[in-house]
Amino acid sequence: MDDSPAAVRAWFNRRAVVQMTMAANRAVNEAFGREVFSAPAWEMLLDLYSRNPNEVISVTSLCIAANVPTRTAQHVIERLVELGLLVRSSHPSDKRLALISLSALSITLLDKVFDHLMDLTLINGIAPERNLGDPI
Numbered sequence: 823m824d825d826s827p828a829a830v831r832a833w834f835n836r837r838a839v840v841q842m843t844m845a846a847n848r849a850v851n852e853a854f855g856r857e858v859f860s861a862p863a864w865e866m867l868l869d870l871y872s873r874n875p876n877e878v879i880s881v882t883s884l885c886i887a888a889n890v891p892t893r894t895a896q897h898v899i900e901r902l903v904e905l906g907l908l909v910r911s912s913h914p915s916d917k918r919l920a921l922i923s924l925s926a927l928s929i930t931l932l933d934k935v936f937d938h939l940m941d942l943t944l945i946n947g948i949a950p951e952r953n954l955g956d957p958i
Contacts, residue, residue, distance in 0.1 A: 836936040838871045862888040862898045871932045878923040
């Protein structure tokens with residue numbers, strides 16, 4: 823990640839929009855139920871992107887983040903790896919543990935999505951510094 827002031831500012835603004843998107847997903851799931859609007863691939867990408875795009879996490883953690891059965895989550899992870907959106911690697915000291923991170927392609931695509939959403943929030947006058955997890 824670029825450490826220039828502009829890049830850091832952009833990252834924090836993106837994070838606010840990511841948090842708003844995650845809050846919107848939770849609200850939809852609570853209102854309609856996960857069985858109606860479940861999108862585990864999107865939730866996994868959001869979870870990884872909300873942390874730090876270059877962070878590596880365990881498959882188990884990503885399965886929990888998707889809030890779907892482990893087998894479903896594992897199938898989704900495999901598909902995202904096949905599509906080049908996630909990168910699977912082995913833990914350096916424990917080869918049994920699989921680690922997952924966003925690919926460069928995912929980071930680029932998610933940056934574009936959230937830059938576009940940031941532009942929409944600025945155009946519509948939504949303050950990005952507001953805690954978007956707070957009730958309206």
